[in-house]
Amino acid sequence: MKQNQAEVTRNLYNLLLNPATRDWERSLLRTAKIGIDNGANFDDQIGKLEADLRPLALRNNLTPDVTDFYLKITGNAATLDSFDLSKHYDDDGPHQARAIFAGGCFWCMVEPFETKPGIIAVISGYTGGHMDNPTYEQVVGGYTGHVEAVEIIFDTTIWSYAELVELYWQLTDPTDEFGQMADRGSNYRPVIFVANEEQRQIAERSKQNLATFGKYKRPIVTAIEPTSVFWPAENFHQQFYQKNPRRYKKLKSARKQFLAFQHIQTKLWRGLKRSQKKSNNDIK
Structure with missing residues (x-):
């Protein structure tokens, strides 16, 4: 060339x-x-x-x-082209809002949201830390306190914040506070960052419902924290699933297999608990 x-x-x-x-x-x-x-x-x-x-x-x-x-x-x-970050810096329109989620490596957190109708933009970045303009090397090294996260700008006439939170639960392991799947370290911890009291109440209610439903054997430990400055990641990380489809396919497959196995384990555990409860009632 x-x-x-x-x-x-x-x-x-x-x-x-x-x-x-x-x-x-x-x-x-x-x-x-x-x-x-x-x-x-x-x-x-x-x-x-x-x-x-x-x-x-x-x-x-x-x-x-x-x-x-x-x-x-x-x-x-x-x-060759740089990712357009203008939507991150623009003011939200009358029917736009933002959600910020951390759920392990941000490479796997973009495509499930971005490909849905009504999603205006999904930006990979770093948030929740104590350093300005962090780099990927610094965040991965654990020097900045940031987590890898995605900022989702969405059309509120098509999506509600509560629906985005529900989708977020499907993509992450809410019982792992030290990372996600193969991604280990505090920079991969799961966090829902809330911008206001309404988002906080929705996130906390959804988290409580998830715990009450008993879908998971272990406690729900996903943190709910106030938003702080969201720093867009380097161009290489934006829309990773489009730039590196083969590598992304492997990562996505591994994540799906892990979550599927976890859900099977939970179903078996719940079935065992029901069986034990029935046996105890029969004895009585």
Whole structure:
């Protein structure tokens, strides 16, 4: 793919200044930029940089912004455009509202909402922490107190907040306060972030109903917390299910299998409890 030299050089410079870029990534980027600045063949330098980054890229082990850059120089058309974050920053219209949910890795929390009619936008990001402008590396490292979350902007004439909460329960394990499925750590804990008293009452009532119904063997531990600043995640993470369909399919399948197995276990447990109760009544 023929590269736009001015754009690639500008991206190299920005990545060198980006605090989220790892030192070893920065050293490779710097070598390429110095070579280009000193008159070396542009395509040769970018080709060498791509080859140096490839082993980690294939293992999905580059930082998000460097990943985006790698995908651009290798011609992955699905990720050339930046995700439009304007809806996050715009004021809500007369029939719009927002819901913020954390339920493990945000890669798996977008598609179930975004593909529904009446959902205006779903944005992956970080919230609930104590640092401004956190990066993915910082959040995953547990340095910021943030959780991975999704901000859902929805049409209130089609969806109610209560209906979104009900869908949220179907996607998460509300009995695990230390993460979700294979995602472990405080940055993956399940949280419903409420923007006002109405949302709080709806979330608490829904959580209580879930506990009363006895669908789960263990206690419902999903937290309900007030909203704080929601920081949109890097472009690489937005609409991950569209950019990386194969990887997303595997993640989604693993999550569905886990939840299905959990529900089967619960049904067996509830059946055993009913059987024991009946036996005790017969004895009486």
